[in-house]
Amino acid sequence: MPELVAAHDVDKTYGEGDTATRALTSVTFSIDEGEFTSIVGQSGSGKSTLLNLLGLLDTPTQGRVMLRDQDTSQLDRRQRAGLRGETIGFVFQFHHLLPEFSVTENMTMPLRIGGQKIGDEERERVDGLLDLLGLEGLGDKNANDLSGGQKQRVAIGRALINDPGIVLADEPTGNLDTSNTDSVYRLFRDVNKERGTGFLIVTHDRVVAEMTDRILEVRDGELVQDVRNGYA
């Protein structure tokens, strides 16, 4: 499979001078299209920083982040925002749904940000995702009227609406109970198999990481392990 995203010798330092804190040091790895990968590490190890860099939400202090063979360090904020919207879906620990909008409106937001009009085709896509997510008939509900698990599933639907190359998920089940956690990972796996969408999941939970095909371990800002599970 072709390479989707790659970090080349990436450093990230916050602050300057005496107060400078090095979050990542010389991180190099790549992820192919359709890979189901996790990043594990303790709190403060730098795994979320790495995810933000790969998601073009932040820029490295040194090194390069490549997305579909494009060197993103050459892009300005506007171009990075555009590329992010087209290529990457995000799922965060907190659902971050817009409480002013309905479920369908929340899910179609990335399309509208990308300048697409919402027509029949897009509505069908939303309905298909709602079925996949087990949220049939809830499209017109306000996002605030759903349970925690439902909200996180809507956030997953929002991440998938653009058919992104990869979904970056930062502790996506950190706020969910065990049954919702299982259903979210089953959903990720189903989408990965059915649509070929790549997943990069940041977690501190080894059990969750074991469910992925490849585990990257970050410790004190360095990539210390890159192993493939038996599923691959």
Place this chain on the structure above:
Amino acid sequence: MLALSIAARFLRSSSGQTSLIIAGIGVGIAVQIFVGSLITSLQDDLVESTVGSSPHITLVGVDDQPISATVAEDAMDQPEVTTAIPVRRMSALYVEGDSLPLSVTGGDAVDVDSIYGLSERIVDGRYSLDDGEILVGIGFAETAGVEPGDSLSLVLPDGGSGEYTVAGVFDLGAAAANDRQAFLDAGSVADALGLGEDEFSAIEIQVDDVFASTEVAGRLAADGIEVIDWQTENEELLSGLAAQSGSSIMIQAFVLVAVALGIASTLAINAVQKTRQIGILKAMGMTDAASGRIFLLQALILGVAGVALGVVFGYVLIWGFSFAPVDFEVRPSPGLILISVAVGIAVALASSIIPSRSTSRLDPIEVIQSA
């Protein structure tokens, strides 16, 4: 447009706050419209009562030399001049009982009416300036005890006396004019002053815009002619009007500042409340400029809605004032209302600069990493 739809939804989600600020803008704009219209109407009425029924420019011969009627015809060539009439003026004295001085203007009935509007102001008798007929003010008529049809004997400037018939009594709305002003037929004054057929004391002129009189007066200046402009003669009144306009503008400016602070604080609060939403929208690919536009559009919606409400409130206030027990009418000034609308919306947009900028600078990571 996505930014507009998000802006509208953000405002609707805090409907109480939105309604309050729209009402606040509305009250501010209404006060602006009402105060502005009140001051404008007051000033218009004051100027109208001062010079509406009197000459705006008077041309007299230097050293009291007589002036020709052709000067009036020449003055009519100026586009702003609406009326220019030759008149003869003299002082006279009524000496039966009390001694009452009169300032007598002699002229053709139609001409005199075009400046003084006397035919509309006759309260007793009729408007006529036929040979030997005189029109006197209501104050003089009461003091002297004369009424239409009575004979009036006046001491003339040469010491002789003249007998005239009172044709009518007028009310010019000002006590000084009603006590001392009188109008006589042109021929009688010519006889009293010994003037020839084409010899007049003054040319009295009105222009379409009373405040253009100084400029027109400058153009009418000529050798042997002294030009008297009402604005030069009424400097105190004009400086009073200017002070009134200044204080009115200051009140309106403070109202606008209050409106601007209201919108700015609402948007600032809104920007803080919606930080999470803006952050996630940016994470999903919304550009800095588009996210900044959300607050600009919120300000535009608040501004347009508030100003529209303000115009309605303003008209209601003006209408309400018509029931006040005062002999004065506030007229809405369309120009002023347009300015209030434009300035109100501009102020609203300006108020959004700070929240728009802070929003466009927001880093989505700050939001994503917090709950």
